Amino acid sequence: MNKYWSLLTKKLSPYEPGEQPQDRKYLKLNTNENPFPPSEEVLSKIRGSVSDSLRLYPDPNSTKLKSAIANYYDLDINNIFVGNGSDEILAFSFLAFFKDKNPISFPNVTYSFYPVYCNLFEIGFNTFPLDCNFSIDIEKIDTNSGGIIFPNPNAPTGVYFGLSGIEEILNKFPDIMLIVDEAYIDFGGASCIELIEKYNNLLVIQTFSKSRSLAGMRVGFAIGHPNLIMALNRVKNSFNSYPLDTIAIEGAIGAIEDNDYFVTCCSQIVEARKYLSNELEKMSFHVLPSKANFLFVNHPKLDAASIYRKLKESGILVRHFNNPIIDNFLRITIGKKEEMILLVKSIKSITGVDHV
Numbered sequence: 001m002n003k004y005w006s007l008l009t010k011k012l013s014p015y016e017p018g019e020q021p022q023d024r025k026y027l028k029l030n031t032n033e034n035p036f037p038p039s040e041e042v043l044s045k046i047r048g049s050v051s052d053s054l055r056l057y058p059d060p061n062s063t064k065l066k067s068a069i070a071n072y073y074d075l076d077i078n079n080i081f082v083g084n085g086s087d088e089i090l091a092f093s094f095l096a097f098f099k100d101k102n103p104i105s106f107p108n109v110t111y112s113f114y115p116v117y118c119n120l121f122e123i124g125f126n127t128f129p130l131d132c133n134f135s136i137d138i139e140k141i142d143t144n145s146g147g148i149i150f151p152n153p154n155a156p157t158g159v160y161f162g163l164s165g166i167e168e169i170l171n172k173f174p175d176i177m178l179i180v181d182e183a184y185i186d187f188g189g190a191s192c193i194e195l196i197e198k199y200n201n202l203l204v205i206q207t208f209s210k211s212r213s214l215a216g217m218r219v220g221f222a223i224g225h226p227n228l229i230m231a232l233n234r235v236k237n238s239f240n241s242y243p244l245d246t247i248a249i250e251g252a253i254g255a256i257e258d259n260d261y262f263v264t265c266c267s268q269i270v271e272a273r274k275y276l277s278n279e280l281e282k283m284s285f286h287v288l289p290s291k292a293n294f295l296f297v298n299h300p301k302l303d304a305a306s307i308y309r310k311l312k313e314s315g316i317l318v319r320h321f322n323n324p325i326i327d328n329f330l331r332i333t334i335g336k337k338e339e340m341i342l343l344v345k346s347i348k349s350i351t352g353v354d355h356v
């Protein structure tokens with residue numbers, strides 16, 4: 001350990017993102033990126049923003065982007081917060097709502113960035129066990145919790161939790177914040193944004209990285225009661241006045257406005273997910289029901305880590321997690337249909353398992 005490091009720095013155990021290898025070209029099915037490029041309309045907006053005006057700072061409030069999002073969801077601009085990827089908004093939210101309270105709660109299988117933020121901000125947490133179907137059991141959430149967060153659909157399982165369950169949590173825990181991380185909501189789930197009018201302790205966070213094909217641009221947004229948005233603005237303005245650059249603001253506006261393209265891409269991914277799920281089940285894989293752009297699968301006879309390694313050797317990257325609860329599972333991002341056909345072929349030739 002370096003003697004110049006602070007005590008906090010020494011205690012950190014940072015998040016490890018999925019591999020982005022530069023050594024060769026892989027079929028990347030490991031970080032839930034969209035297989036479809038940003039639309040022509042988005043790219044032309046981005047190109048248009050590359051101009052002399054880049055010498056100026058961007059709008060610190062990203063007002064035009066917030067208006068586009070407010071318009072899309074039929075909300076007020078005061079309900080919207082935007083940030084440099086939803087990871088940044090999650091970090092701000094942990095500071096704004098989860099610090100200096102009882103330990104917060106999240107599922108024992110979930111997005112592994114949550115404990116990392118708790119570690120960084122020195123926020124206590126406990127986890128609640130998911131049931132045998134990897135679904136949330138409200139009874140298992142600590143009744144003294146200082147706040148609750150989970151992705152919906154959950155990551156890395158893809159399992160979706162319905163709105164009635166979310167309302168049940170909100171009614172059971174009216175005095176603490178519930179943050180629903182809807183990174184994958186556009187692939188078949190219903191968003192709980194409609195509940196923010198009724199519950200002022202609900203914050204919904206979404207991203208342009210998955211369903212809107214802009215992972216490289218880093219744009220996320222949060223939706224909630226204006227008081228929650230004000231709290232996020234206070235944190236943001238204590239950290240960075242300009243989290244969104246001029247180019248990202250324009251690209252994100254384009255992505256919200258080009259709704260037809262977005263709808264077409266999402267529905268093709270849902271189709272490809274159905275195809276892959278069927279094919280894997282024919283090979284006796286256990287496939288969790290997914291409303292995300294990935295499948296979480298295991299096989300009664302085959303070892304997940306070895307499938308992961310062999311696929312990598314054959315040029316296909318999927319995600320394997322070392323968490324003992326899920327280390328016999330693989331998370332496979334849904335690509336284009338032809339990519340899924342290629343994946344199925346590779347799995348068959350690697351494992352020797354064919355249709356039964």
Ligand SMILES: *Cc1c(COP(=O)(O)O)cnc(C)c1O
Nearest residue numbers: 085086087111151155183207209
């Ligand atoms: C991908 C992902 C995010 C992060 O999205 P960015 O906007 O790219 O930072 C947040 N939450 C979950 C559950 C994710 O899978």
